[in-house]
Amino acid sequence: MxxxxxxxxxxxxxxxxxxxxxxxxxxxxxxxxxxxxxxxxxxxxxxxxxxxxxxxxxxxxxxxxxxxxxxxxxxxxxxxxxxxxxxxxxxxxxxxxxxxxxxxxxxxxxxxxxxxxxxxxxxxxxxxxxxxxxxxxxxxxxxxxxxxxxxxxxxxxxxxxxxxxxxxxxxxxxxxxxxxxxxxxxxxxxxxxxxxxxxxxxxxxxxxxxxxxxxxxxxxxxxxxxxxxxxxxxxxxxxxxxxxxxxxxxxxxxxxxxxxxxxxxxxxxxxxxxxxxxxxxxxxxxxxxxxxxxxxxxxxRHQDVTFIPSRATTEQLKRFDTLTSAKEVRSLLTELAASDELSVFGKARYCYRDVSVLAPGAYLANCLRGPKLRQAAQEVDGVEAALDRIRRIAGDVSIYGRRERIAMADEALLFDTGDDVDRGLLLLSLLLASPGIDAEAKRAMQLIATEEGTFLNLGDTILDVATLTQTDAAVGPTLLRLSVDELTAI
Structure with a gap:
């Protein structure tokens, strides 16, 4: 990339x-x-x-x-x-x-x-x-x-x-x-x-x-x-x-x-x-x-097998047996993931696309290797070209139905729809994958999704992703914050 x-x-x-x-x-x-x-x-x-x-x-x-x-x-x-x-x-x-x-x-x-x-x-x-x-x-x-x-x-x-x-x-x-x-x-x-x-x-x-x-x-x-x-x-x-x-x-x-x-x-x-x-x-x-x-x-039977600790314990798995709703499952997985984000419990929250995960750079990394994203980025030679590609997304509803869940860039392109958070991730991904934008400009970019909206900070200007127009500042409690630095989080 x-x-x-x-x-x-x-x-x-x-x-x-x-x-x-x-x-x-x-x-x-x-x-x-x-x-x-x-x-x-x-x-x-x-x-x-x-x-x-x-x-x-x-x-x-x-x-x-x-x-x-x-x-x-x-x-x-x-x-x-x-x-x-x-x-x-x-x-x-x-x-x-x-x-x-x-x-x-x-x-x-x-x-x-x-x-x-x-x-x-x-x-x-x-x-x-x-x-x-x-x-x-x-x-x-x-x-x-x-x-x-x-x-x-x-x-x-x-x-x-x-x-x-x-x-x-x-x-x-x-x-x-x-x-x-x-x-x-x-x-x-x-x-x-x-x-x-x-x-x-x-x-x-x-x-x-x-x-x-x-x-x-x-x-x-x-x-x-x-x-x-x-x-x-x-x-x-x-x-x-x-x-x-x-x-x-x-x-x-x-x-x-x-x-x-x-x-x-x-x-x-x-x-x-x-x-x-x-x-x-x-x-x-x-x-x-x-x-x-x-x-x-x-x-x-004909192989020597080495056994190492299991990914989950019987005690942990049995806790799911009494749950009666998706909300209860989400609460339990959040609790189990707290001690090990790389466990199957932690990874499940990323698979569910929860925007409140600790390492949202995982979403950006996935987007940047998406075949559809990489192809679309070849036609992006600057910010205006990226904005034009976002304008061509026909739908404004996420396939996941809620702003607390996020679609990958290839999904937004494949299904031709996305809410402001989905579009923001797609926009940032297009700009970062573009061969026509220099490295210094990419390092300055930051996506911020709040309860009020989604904003892309380009260093010298801030764009409101919903309207694709310039705004003063992102407002409201932050749901998601993404930049190139998130890719290398340890």
């Missing part, structure tokens, strides 16, 4: 949590835990919970995974959310240049993940399942990837704006990782399934989740395929039974990672943050459901 310092290690890690993409989550699977926690902070998720419960006969609200509630939840997701296939994502959202990801994340992890995705798609082709919508070989050959961003429920809802003027526009647009995190999030507040029992197994190419409570289990292989225990047994028992190992492997080839609310384990030699006893428990749950030991657990 032109004349802009590289983010500090802390800011970089938090910026990944703010808007995690496929490569972020493949490199750091804990980000799927972060997404689940951020979902629980959303009023929209709890509203969907109430809608689902309203469709269930009160006498059928058995809080078990095989209950009517579970089936209604999965049918609700299937009816109201559209699964986006890779080339649809490429068309609607864009393409990611993998060299940019190597520069940010390192060549070894990016090349390893690219090879895993290549193998995953090759497997689909050999099985006769590679439709044009799934065929990413052409973009991988160009060292690119569909621009997958894994979203909270609010981000998924915003994605429906890209579906045009369909008669029945979906409530949200998902990919498999979204379906795994959304299903897990909803199940915990619909059933009282404890976060300590949340378990996902998958690979960078596909994620699935197993729900478990009181010995009852339900496997969600992504929209629209779900299995209760009886359904899986019908598939794998009887005279025409399919082989359970082959059936799992066909759906989740090359599974190499376990994700729990305690932490994660990837079969690449990294230490496990899932405690050994919890890993054994999840293995037993999977054996009880599938009737076999899953391939990644078989692989695990």
């Amino acid at each position: 032109v004349d802009i310092p590289k983010p500090s290690a802390r800011i970089e890690l938090l910026s990944r949590a703010a808007h995690p993409g496929l490569m972020d989550a493949a490199t750091d699977p804990d980000l799927l835990i972060v997404l689940i926690l951020a979902n629980l902070m959303s009023d929209r998720l709890w509203h969907i919970r109430d809608q689902i419960l309203s469709r269930v006969d009160p006498t059928g609200r058995d809080l078990a995974p095989n209950s009517q509630v579970t089936h209604e939840m999965l049918e609700y997701i299937d009816r109201h959310f559209t699964h986006d296939f890779p080339m649809g994502t490429a068309d609607r959202v864009g393409l990611l240049n993998l060299q940019d990801e190597r520069d940010r994340l390192g060549a070894e992890p990016v090349d390893r993940i690219k090879a895993q995705l290549w193998r995953h798609v090759t497997r689909r082709r050999s099985d006769g399942l590679l439709t044009p919508a799934l065929d990413i070989f052409p973009v991988l050959e160009r060292d690119q990837l569909p621009l997958y961003i894994y979203n909270t429920i609010d981000g998924l809802h915003a994605m429906s704006r890209l579906m045009g003027h369909k008669k029945h526009r979906p409530m949200g647009v998902t990919v498999c990782a979204d379906e795994a995190t959304l299903t897990t999030s909803l199940a915990t507040i619909l059933h009282g399934i404890s976060l300590v029992d949340a378990f996902m197994v998958g690979s960078p190419g596909h994620y699935t989740t197993l729900l478990q409570k009181d010995g009852q289990r339900f496997w969600c292989n992504g929209k629209p395929e779900y299995f209760d225990q009886a359904g899986w047994q019908r598939l794998t028992n009887g005279p025409d039974a399919a082989d359970p190992l082959a059936e799992f492997d066909r759906r989740v080839p090359y599974a190499d990672r376990f994700i729990t609310m305690y932490g994660t384990l990837v079969l690449d030699g990294r230490p496990s943050t899932i405690p050994s006893e919890q890993l054994d428990r999840f293995n037993a749950d999977c054996r009880a459901f599938f009737g076999i030991e899953l391939p990644p657990f078989r692989t695990l």
